[in-house]
Amino acid sequence: MNQVANRQVICETLMKLAKADPDIMVVTSDSRGSAAMGPFANTFPEQFVEVGIAEQNIVGISAGLAHSGKKPFVTSPACFLSMRSIEQIKVDVAYSGTNVKLVGISGGISYGALGMSHHSVQDIAVARAIPGLAIILPADRHETKKMTEALVKYEGGVYVRIGRNPVEDSYESDAYEFQIGKAVTMREGSDLTIIAAGETVRVALDAQEALQKEGIQCRVLNMHTIKPLDEEAVIRAAKETGFLITVEEHSIYGGLGAAVAEVVTQNCPVPMRILGIPDEPAIAGKTDEVFRHYGISAKNIQNIALNMLEKQRG
Numbered sequence: 181m182n183q184v185a186n187r188q189v190i191c192e193t194l195m196k197l198a199k200a201d202p203d204i205m206v207v208t209s210d211s212r213g214s215a216a217m218g219p220f221a222n223t224f225p226e227q228f229v230e231v232g233i234a235e236q237n238i239v240g241i242s243a244g245l246a247h248s249g250k251k252p253f254v255t256s257p258a259c260f261l262s263m264r265s266i267e268q269i270k271v272d273v274a275y276s277g278t279n280v281k282l283v284g285i286s287g288g289i290s291y292g293a294l295g296m297s298h299h300s301v302q303d304i305a306v307a308r309a310i311p312g313l314a315i316i317l318p319a320d321r322h323e324t325k326k327m328t329e330a331l332v333k334y335e336g337g338v339y340v341r342i343g344r345n346p347v348e349d350s351y352e353s354d355a356y357e358f359q360i361g362k363a364v365t366m367r368e369g370s371d372l373t374i375i376a377a378g379e380t381v382r383v384a385l386d387a388q389e390a391l392q393k394e395g396i397q398c399r400v401l402n403m404h405t406i407k408p409l410d411e412e413a414v415i416r417a418a419k420e421t422g423f424l425i426t427v428e429e430h431s432i433y434g435g436l437g438a439a440v441a442e443v444v445t446q447n448c449p450v451p452m453r454i455l456g457i458p459d460e461p462a463i464a465g466k467t468d469e470v471f472r473h474y475g476i477s478a479k480n481i482q483n484i485a486l487n488m489l490e491k492q493r494g
Contacts, residue, residue, distance in 0.1 A: 456474070
């Protein structure tokens with residue numbers, strides 16, 4: 181079982197790259213510990229800025245660093261970064277076209293026991309509506325490494341959301357091509373497609389394995405980049421498999437499911453189900469407990485898929 185959290189991978193990858201690139205900087209809001217950025221701060225003190233608990237300031241300061249030619253990576257709890265700083269993200273980063281990478285740590289329901297004030301299940305919906313801001317949710321440690329390497333080369337504002345704890349691997353290694361804006365086909369299939377992002381990719385893969393035992397050939401798309409969305413992959417999946425299920429650690433409104441539905445309804449309408457957090461304050465609990473409560477599980481996805489296919493036959 182993987183014991184390395186994605187936040188740790190970001191730190192390790194940035195440390196390797198920062199040795200050769202002094203423009204790489206990490207900016208935190210009293211969150212170097214929770215972001216696992218302590219080693220970076222100790223090794224590269226001249227490339228590290230501690231702002232304190234001031235999420236709006238951290239975005240403005242990072243935008244200024246970017247205007248000066250630096251490559252700032254903001255690491256702050258997703259629940260605060262995506263809500264308290266949204267005006268600065270909209271104006272200082274997206275509208276101003278600054279090269280700032282906003283890394284929301286402990287995203288989704290990672291802070292499960294702390295309740296709605298610390299959950300970030302509306303962040304994708306808010307960020308999606310801002311022009312000029314890419315949105316990425318890596319699936320596991322391997323993809324987090326590939327993503328971080330790509331972000332250093334990518335020019336422009338990006339909102340990244342990662343969880344807090346280690347997650348089971350979705351990839352066997354990092355020996356694959358990662359492209360911002362391009363979905364990864366994790367499994368091929370012709371009967372239906374599951375589209376997932378972030379930590380739900382592993383859930384989708386488990387559901388695919390269960391469906392395969394039922395004789396169902398299920399395609400799995402890892403939509404790590406929610407914006408810009410890989411519309412071509414979505415349309416192809418809809419046309420070739422006929423049924424879509426989206427799975428996300430986010431509100432059912434405005435997130436991955438909504439993005440996919442916008443493409444499908446305007447290009448190739450097919451039966452579709454959006455699985456995520458319903459329109460209510462998410463319950464408090466550990467991630468696996470919250471997932472089970474809302475049916476973000478391989479078993480529930482399997483049941484949804486079988487019901488969709490049964491209706492077609494009926």
